[in-house]
Structure formats: structure tokens, C-alpha cells
Amino acid sequence: EAFVVNFSDEAIIDQDFTSDVSRLREGLGHIEARGGTVLYDAVVASADKLVADAKRPKQVLILITDGEDNASTLSLEQTIRRVQQLSGPVIYTIGLLFGDEMSRSEVKHARQALEMLSTETGGMAFFPKSIEQVDQIAAEVARDIRSQYTLGYHSTKPTTEPGFRRVEVTAKGQGKLTVRTRTGYFPVARVAKKPLTAAQ
Numbered sequence: 001e002a003f004v005v006n007f008s009d010e011a012i013i014d015q016d017f018t019s020d021v022s023r024l025r026e027g028l029g030h031i032e033a034r035g036g037t038v039l040y041d042a043v044v045a046s047a048d049k050l051v052a053d054a055k056r057p058k059q060v061l062i063l064i065t066d067g068e069d070n071a072s073t074l075s076l077e078q079t080i081r082r083v084q085q086l087s088g089p090v091i092y093t094i095g096l097l098f099g100d101e102m103s104r105s106e107v108k109h110a111r112q113a114l115e116m117l118s119t120e121t122g123g124m125a126f127f128p129k130s131i132e133q134v135d136q137i138a139a140e141v142a143r144d145i146r147s148q149y150t151l152g153y154h155s156t157k158p159t160t161e162p163g164f165r166r167v168e169v170t171a172k173g174q175g176k177l178t179v180r181t182r183t184g185y186f187p188v189a190r191v192a193k194k195p196l197t198a199a200q
Helices: 021-028 039-053 076-085 104-119 131-146
Strands: 002-007 011-018 060-065 090-095
Touching: 002 021, 002 039, 011 021, 011 039, 039 060, 039 076, 060 104, 060 131, 076 104, 090 104, 090 131
Parallel strands: 060 090
Antiparallel strands: 002 011
């Protein structure tokens, strides 16, 4: 199941959870460029929606954006912390940072932010050189999602003990093994949710 959220100066659900590809395609077709970009607010609202409404335990956000955030109420650090507090989704980012409308410093800043969002949640960041490469990257993300293992454990620390719990996973075996995990988590936290706006 997937859902589609488009964002500019606000985050809007253009298609709620469905397995119908044609409905998802229609939701993606609603993209509207206007006003600012609430990238971080959209990530948090989408993570909140997954926690509240997703029926399946494996959760992934694929974030496709052509620029940096310039209108969110949350900072990058607050966004990452919120997703970690939720034990939230793995975030894959696809940064469309080519073209002449962004300065070199804006591109650098946006790239660092997208890399951090992905790294801290166990995902990957991609930066295609042209729009034609996006399909190939999307296929790579789909392969990566299908080939993941989920590991779980119980901490020896009580959940009442606050603070970030760092996690490090190593793999031993034959051949080249790659481990990519979120950097850690916060023990179960109650977090106020910012709702997404449904499309009119």
C-alpha cells in the first residue's frame, strides 16, 4: 500500500492508502508549484500518518524534491528527531538539484539535508543528473526495499530512562555485506501529531 503527499506551502494528501496503481498515478499528477516549500513539515506529517494509519509494519517514505525547505515550522534536526521518536519510517530521498534556478550554496545545503534525512533513518539519498534518471533510481529503491531484513531486540535499559539509544549493527559472512540502519531511536514517546490536509 502507498499514499501520495504533495507539498508546496502546505502538505496535502492527494491519494490516501491504496494498492491501486492508477489511483496513485492520479495522485502524483496533482503536483502544484506555488508559494514556499514545507519539506520538513511534510516529512513529519507523513511519518505521523504512517504510524496512525498504516496496516503493515514495514514503512518507507520516498521523498522527491527539487529544492531545500524554506517554509516549515520545524528544522531539519527537529524533523529527524521526530521521526526517530516515532521509530518511524526509513526515508529515501531523491534530490532533483540540477538546473540553473539554485545557487551552488543552495544545492550544497539541500544535498546535505537530504543525505542527513536518509542516513539518520536507515535510507539512501540519490541525486540524479537529469529527470530521465529518476525511473532508474526508483527501480533501485524498490529493489533495495525488497531485499531488506528487519531485526529487532529488547534493550536492557528501561523505557522510562530517557535519551537517544544509539544502535550499531555489524554483519559477518562471506562476500561483501553492506549494513545500513537508522543511527538509533528514542524509547517509546508520546508525540503530538500535526495532521495532513486532505485534497479538496
